[in-house]
Amino acid sequence: MSTHTGAYRPELLATAGSLAELERLIDAGADAFVLGEPRYAMRLPGAFDPQAMADACRLAHARGVRIYAAVNNLIDNKAADALDAYISGVARAGVDAIVFGDPAVLVQAKAQAPQLALHWSAEMTSTNYATADFWGRRGATRVVAARELNMEELLELKRKSALQVEVQVHGMTNIYHSKRSLLSSYADYRSRAGHGAAQLETGSERGLYLIEPERPEERFPIYEDAGGTHIMSADDICLLECLDELLEGGIDSFKIDGLLHSEAYNEAVVRAYRTAIDAYCADPAAYRFDESLLDGIRALQDPGRELSFGFMFKEQVY
Amino acid sequence: MATQAKTRPQGKRHRLERPELLAPAGNLEKLRFAVHYGADAVYIGGQKYGLRSNADNFTFEEMEEGVRFAAQYGAKVFVATNIYAHNEDLDGLETYLRRLEQAGVAAIIAADPIIVETAMRVAPKLEVHLSTQQSTLNWQAVQFWKEEGLPRVVLARETSIEEIAEIKAHVDIEIEQFIHGAMCSSYSGRCVLSNHFTDRDSNRGGCCQSCRWKYDLFVEDEPLGQQEQDKFTMGSKDLCMIEHLPALIEAGVDSFKIEGRMKSLHYVATVVNAYRQAIDAYFEDPQGYRVKPEWLDEINKAANRPLNSGFFFGTPGAGEHIYEPEEKAAPYDFAGVVLDYDEVACIATIQQRNHFKPGQEVEFFGPGGTFFRQPVGELLDEEGQQLDAARHPLQHVRMRTEQPVKAMDMMRKRIGGR
Incomplete structure (x- = not known):
């Protein structure tokens, strides 16, 4: 019953913490990567400045893989003033698209690199097809859907929007972002109150997490970087089991977010989704979910983190 | 330089x-x-x-x-x-x-x-x-x-x-x-x-203010703060x-x-x-x-x-940030709204917004910073019956004020037993 022609080749998009991981995930089947550096990108596992991005582009393009530059951070005046030079830099590095959230990036990308595709990614606020098309009329070619949408909303977004639709299918998601250094402030408070040391290492590699007393099973990773404090979901989205619904709906890009996961884990995940997507595309009618693919992921899954459907089958209230 | x-x-x-x-x-x-x-x-x-x-x-x-x-x-x-x-x-x-x-x-x-x-x-x-x-x-x-x-x-x-x-x-x-x-x-x-x-x-109005809850911050799988006033928030x-x-x-x-x-x-x-x-x-x-x-x-x-x-x-x-229990900054509570003022008798009609009674210290304030304090004197209901307290929500009571007031002026009472 597929409505697609044989030409439907959805993209499998990944992140990479290093050039080595990038190569490993290309081997595992990734079609594209989103890369960036903390100054301009939001919550990525690695740091690729324009120089490193150029290396990544050479390596990726030789294998038919695309590189998207994440310039989707919150942009203050200082960052905005250097934006034209930065965007020219990533364009020269050879990237295939720019991922933006702030309109300043859209404007500068159109001025400095009009040949590049533009992906609109406003995190939890990219929530409907009409707003996607608003950005489409101003140059965007793709919408990165909010992780808080459900299946019905995602499929309607795809049906009604003129843009390509990217959906995160695996990994953790951000649930809170503050400009404040909340962990450092807390350590500072404790020290002033005589409860503990003022020093606390707060980076993403430290493995810090929060537990809310009424939800003792859920561990929410938390870390600080130059952009402030980030709190991440206690579960990892895993949509392998319902991938066929998204494929049937014609979703253009399936993203695996490797943030705070090991290379080995990310490799297994990319491989599993590659296999599922290829199986579907080879014969949509005969496609069946293969439990063993999920088992491969489960074998490497942190036992403290559930695999979940996220908001895919939820109705939220307000 | x-x-x-x-x-x-x-x-x-x-x-x-x-x-x-x-x-x-x-x-x-x-x-x-x-x-x-x-x-x-x-x-x-x-x-x-x-x-x-x-x-x-x-x-x-x-x-x-x-x-x-x-x-x-x-x-x-x-x-x-x-x-x-x-x-x-x-x-x-x-x-x-x-x-x-x-x-x-x-x-x-x-x-x-x-x-x-x-x-x-x-x-x-x-x-x-x-x-x-x-x-x-x-x-x-x-x-x-x-x-x-x-x-x-x-x-x-x-x-x-x-x-x-x-x-x-x-x-x-x-x-x-x-x-x-x-x-x-x-x-x-x-x-x-x-x-x-x-x-x-x-993002559609359902915020339950989870940022104000208390959390345990785990460092190397151990919670950092042990007591209630030492939690992360x-x-x-x-x-x-x-x-x-x-x-x-x-x-x-x-x-x-x-x-x-x-x-x-x-x-x-x-x-x-x-x-x-x-x-x-x-x-x-x-x-x-x-x-x-x-x-x-x-x-x-x-x-x-x-x-x-x-x-x-x-x-x-x-x-x-607020790590410790919050204290109310000032010991006053909203107690009433002035509906009307009789300039000849110096009597205000007040709509009750919180319990108050004769002897209690209250303050009146209005736009532009008008402000004065006085004790509550005799309290009357609309029929002129004396009241021991204004205890009914939104009831209209009458009392003498030491300075003129206007409709939409407000009245606070001092709380905390003083």
Whole structure:
């Protein structure tokens, strides 16, 4: 019953913490990567400045893989003033698209690199097809859907929007972002109150997490970087089991977010989704979910983190 | 060293045009009091598209009534349509926006670009102000929204005074800024804690304030804080900029916004009253401007949490968050509203808003800083029967006041057994 022609080749998009991981995930089947550096990108596992991005582009393009530059951070005046030079830099590095959230990036990308595709990614606020098309009329070619949408909303977004639709299918998601250094402030408070040391290492590699007393099973990773404090979901989205619904709906890009996961884990995940997507595309009618693919992921899954459907089958209230 | 003289500011710039004082109004009564106490504009929520789904929120008829009332004072009414819409919310958007325009609303405050664009297309008489929920921090983004046709942007609460001045220097647009009230500790719009904890969508008005809960922070799988007053939280102190108005005015802020569509009548009237006096005092004599202690005293009587200056002078640290139990700042409670005053007999008719009784110390206050204290004397009901206390919600009682009062003046009682 597929409505697609044989030409439907959805993209499998990944992140990479290093050039080595990038190569490993290309081997595992990734079609594209989103890369960036903390100054301009939001919550990525690695740091690729324009120089490193150029290396990544050479390596990726030789294998038919695309590189998207994440310039989707919150942009203050200082960052905005250097934006034209930065965007020219990533364009020269050879990237295939720019991922933006702030309109300043859209404007500068159109001025400095009009040949590049533009992906609109406003995190939890990219929530409907009409707003996607608003950005489409101003140059965007793709919408990165909010992780808080459900299946019905995602499929309607795809049906009604003129843009390509990217959906995160695996990994953790951000649930809170503050400009404040909340962990450092807390350590500072404790020290002033005589409860503990003022020093606390707060980076993403430290493995810090929060537990809310009424939800003792859920561990929410938390870390600080130059952009402030980030709190991440206690579960990892895993949509392998319902991938066929998204494929049937014609979703253009399936993203695996490797943030705070090991290379080995990310490799297994990319491989599993590659296999599922290829199986579907080879014969949509005969496609069946293969439990063993999920088992491969489960074998490497942190036992403290559930695999979940996220908001895919939820109705939220307000 | 040689450049020092060059970079020094060219003396203070005093603005002549008075910025707007913009107050929240959770319902029609709060709207009337906000305007009466000196707000130049109020913002309210309608039945849809607003971020306070638990507030009373206005019907179109109430909006019309609010617009009429505000117009008597030369004040405007704005409507918050500041959700991030989901597909299902788009149905009915055009009708809703046209209806706001018909009701005489001056502006909407919108975050979602499709609401911005739709309003400009279908309801051209409505001004569209970009909500703080867009977390706009830089002048190029502000320039983008100006070119889209917006006359005003509410910047992110994370913007410093210096950054606001830079934005104003680059772009000729009205800047509205929150200057008082509760704050999201996250970037506005960039928090889905409620969605994860309770399936309530924070970006459509369902926020359950999870940032104010207590958490255990685990370091190497051990919780860091052991006692209750030693837990992790993201909860921020509330914003209060009354001591820094000149800096905001000189940076070019065009509209001073007070947070709190869910706050009480007493809160709105008290806070508006204090800021109204401060702004007017500044413009009367910019050079001689001093913060009056009574403005701060008044604000503290309404305050729900400890206060701070947010991001205006730098990123908040340990001292700007609430780790320990909160104490009420001032021992006063709202007790009544003056309905009428008999000048000959010096008797006020008061609508009860909280229990009070003869002998208790109360204070009366009104717009412009009128203020006096007295003990409650003889209390009578409307039939002239003596009362031992005003114990019934909204009951009308009569009492003698030591100074003249006016309708819409308010009365507080001292609490805490003193």
